Amino acid sequence: MNKHYALLILIIIGITVVTGISLVEAQQQDNYVKHFTVKAFRFGFDPERLVVNQGDIVIITIEAIDAVHGFYIEDYEIRQDLITPGSPETISFVADKRGMFRIHCSTICGSLHPFMTAHLEVQPNLRFIGSILGITGLIVSFIAYAWMRRED
Amino acid sequence: MKPAYKKRDLLKNNLIKRIILSRNLQPFATILAFAPFIFVAVTGIIGISSGAKNFSVGFTWILWSVLLALLLVPFLGRSWCFLCPIVWPGELIQRKLWSKFGDSKLMNMRWPTVLKNVWLQIFIFIFFGIWMVVLVTQPFVTAIAVITLITGATITFILFPRRIFCRYLCPPGLFIGVYSSYAPIEVRVKDRGICLTPSSQGGCNKECYTGSEKGYGCPWLEFPQNMVSNIDCGLCTECFKTCPRDNIALNARPFGVELESKEMKMKSDEAWRAIILLAFPLVYTAVLFGPWAWIKSWGDLLLYTNSVGVTQHLFYIILIIDIVLGVLPGLHLLASRISILLSGTKDISTKELFVNYAYAYIPLGLMLWAGFNFSLIMMEWSYIPVIISDPFGAGWNLLGTTHLPWIPITLPIPIAETVFTFSGVLLSLKVGYNSLNSIFSDKKQTLRALIPFATLTAIIAIVYLWFYI
Ligand code: SF4
Ligand code: SF4
Ligand code: SF4
Numbered sequence: 025m026n027k028h029y030a031l032l033i034l035i036i037i038g039i040t041v042v043t044g045i046s047l048v049e050a051q052q053q054d055n056y057v058k059h060f061t062v063k064a065f066r067f068g069f070d071p072e073r074l075v076v077n078q079g080d081i082v083i084i085t086i087e088a089i090d091a092v093h094g095f096y097i098e099d100y101e102i103r104q105d106l107i108t109p110g111s112p113e114t115i116s117f118v119a120d121k122r123g124m125f126r127i128h129c130s131t132i133c134g135s136l137h138p139f140m141t142a143h144l145e146v147q148p149n150l151r152f153i154g155s156i157l158g159i160t161g162l163i164v165s166f167i168a169y170a171w172m173r174r175e176d
Numbered sequence: 177m178k179p180a181y182k183k184r185d186l187l188k189n190n191l192i193k194r195i196i197l198s199r200n201l202q203p204f205a206t207i208l209a210f211a212p213f214i215f216v217a218v219t220g221i222i223g224i225s226s227g228a229k230n231f232s233v234g235f236t237w238i239l240w241s242v243l244l245a246l247l248l249v250p251f252l253g254r255s256w257c258f259l260c261p262i263v264w265p266g267e268l269i270q271r272k273l274w275s276k277f278g279d280s281k282l283m284n285m286r287w288p289t290v291l292k293n294v295w296l297q298i299f300i301f302i303f304f305g306i307w308m309v310v311l312v313t314q315p316f317v318t319a320i321a322v323i324t325l326i327t328g329a330t331i332t333f334i335l336f337p338r339r340i341f342c343r344y345l346c347p348p349g350l351f352i353g354v355y356s357s358y359a360p361i362e363v364r365v366k367d368r369g370i371c372l373t374p375s376s377q378g379g380c381n382k383e384c385y386t387g388s389e390k391g392y393g394c395p396w397l398e399f400p401q402n403m404v405s406n407i408d409c410g411l412c413t414e415c416f417k418t419c420p421r422d423n424i425a426l427n428a429r430p431f432g433v434e435l436e437s438k439e440m441k442m443k444s445d446e447a448w449r450a451i452i453l454l455a456f457p458l459v460y461t462a463v464l465f466g467p468w469a470w471i472k473s474w475g476d477l478l479l480y481t482n483s484v485g486v487t488q489h490l491f492y493i494i495l496i497i498d499i500v501l502g503v504l505p506g507l508h509l510l511a512s513r514i515s516i517l518l519s520g521t522k523d524i525s526t527k528e529l530f531v532n533y534a535y536a537y538i539p540l541g542l543m544l545w546a547g548f549n550f551s552l553i554m555m556e557w558s559y560i561p562v563i564i565s566d567p568f569g570a571g572w573n574l575l576g577t578t579h580l581p582w583i584p585i586t587l588p589i590p591i592a593e594t595v596f597t598f599s600g601v602l603l604s605l606k607v608g609y610n611s612l613n614s615i616f617s618d619k620k621q622t623l624r625a626l627i628p629f630a631t632l633t634a635i636i637a638i639v640y641l642w643f644y645i
């Protein structure tokens with residue numbers, strides 16, 4: 025195999041690994057109690073992205089603005105149905121799972137209800153960073169494999 | 177001639193042959209499919225206006241679209257077109273009524289040559305795509321769409337011969353057609369030599385195209401003798417019935433082989449179709465599953481809320497059109513340009529490369545569509561028992577499941593999305609590498625040419641995954 029290409033591939037792998045590690049580093053912080061007040065309205069949440077760190081204690085107070093809404097976090101299986109305007113509900117949990125988890129409205133509130141979503145991101149999001157590295161690795165190994173394969 | 181890939185004729189099995197070639201199978205299957213769509217139209221118009229509780233929305237956008245994207249198209253190609261209810265009234269009129277009048281001019285109008293490509297179909301698809309926020313949430317709009325499709329098809333069938341509607345107009349057909357090229361099933365001639373035998377020497381009279389008393393000439397305007405792609409073959413089985421030499425096979429084959437075969441003809445309108453179809457699962461994911469409420473309300477063209485006006489709707493339309501027809505094709509054009517530079521070739525133009533490589537996005541697009549639909553069915557499956565038990569949202573409780581709560585199954589979604597995306601990237605690179613390999617003689621050149629496309633593929637995959645993991 026051509027030396028230049030081997031070097032190039034090594035450099036690409038090196039860069040991605042370093043980027044990955046620094047991304048993870050950048051996202052790692054001390055644990056805190058994180059308190060959010062989330063407004064639920066037709067058809068979304070405000071703030072639309074909740075970012076916390078793994079290990080944080082997360083407390084979310086949900087206020088329904090214009091209709092009866094719900095609040096459900098994928099995978100964490102945290103769910104509060106029937107939040108009526110004027111009586112906010114508070115949920116709390118320890119953000120022990122890393123990754124991005126979609127938040128959905130869990131009480132039918134109108135036409136776009138199934139798509140009333142927000143994001144909870146628990147950093148470091150190793151799933152996402154890992155997939156960036158994975159896809160890069162996949163492509164690099166594909167090219168390397170194609171390069172080294174003997175044509176017949 | 178040695179076939180380019182492994183294939184096995186499923187009709188060698190007599191039972192399968194008897195079932196598939198039966199004249200009763202297609203009408204039977206079509207009626208089975210027609211009934212629920214009539215019901216979609218009825219419930220959509222007179223049922224409850226909340227999409228989540230109405231049969232029309234649940235059936236069309238949870239059950240039918242998921243069935244198409246996850247099972248029928250990837251595994252059985254255009255199988256839906258075999259039993260498609262959209263064309264049923266039109267084809268019935270054409271075959272049972274019009275055939276009696278012979279060749280009246282009115283019913284045999286010629287499709288304008290400028291429209292003998294898929295551009296019009298692409299625009300209709302984009303039109304429906306822009307409206308998807310209302311389409312997938314408003315029963316009434318879903319009903320109107322179904323009625324429009326059936327009416328449009330019927331009128332086209334009345335005026336034009338064969339399945340002009342399917343070839344040049346049908347929006348779901350755009351999706352089904354492109355991705356059927358990936359399916360492990362195909363209709364092809366067994367031996368082209370037999371087709372080429374002159375009729376004076378015992379050959380045929382091209383009955384597969386002209387039709388005979390045994391069956392209709394290819395409704396899809398295909399000529400099996402020259403067919404190398406699934407994209408425009410509706411699996412209607414007529415040519416099996418008409419070919420006097422029993423020269424047609426229904427082959428099982430490996431996934432995606434036709435995209436890698438050298439016989440495949442590359443056309444620019446089809447290339448655009450593949451790119452646009454790749455853009456849509458990204459757009460749908462971002463708009464529907466993304467965290468941005470503003471884009472959902474701007475796209476909701478029917479529900480004017482106080483804060484949203486016509487300007488925002490226009491902005492939304494421009495945004496979608498821009499991504500679908502501008503940004504993504506633009507990035508692909510850029511990749512093609514860089515690819516030419518990197519490979520240092522003078523044998524092929526940027527435009528040709530743009531067209532050629534676009535076919536490699538077909539597996540990636542298929543996987544992203546599958547991923548989008550997988551997330552949809554996992555999240556919303558529990559509406560199905562509800563709407564079947566109470567299709568009009570009128571308070572019925574036919575199955576006792578009307579009050580089933582919403583039960584999403586979220587655990588497998590991130591894993592599945594990762595698997596879909598990674599396989600999409602890999603399969604797409606494989607097709608891309610092979611198609612570049614047939615352009616460039618040299619492997620080094622091929623790999624250099626691949627790098628920009630691979631980078632774009634990775635970017636698309638990563639952007640998509642951001643919404644799921
Ligand atoms: S192309 Fe469209 S109308 Fe024609 S058979 Fe397929 S889905 Fe039906
Ligand atoms: S009728 Fe049969 S043998 Fe003749 S061209 Fe068609 S497929 Fe070939
Ligand atoms: S007649 Fe044959 S080639 Fe034509 S659409 Fe039907 S199955 Fe396909």
Ligand SMILES: [Cu+2]
Pocket residue numbers: 065066092093094129130131132133137140
């Ligand atoms: Cu809601």
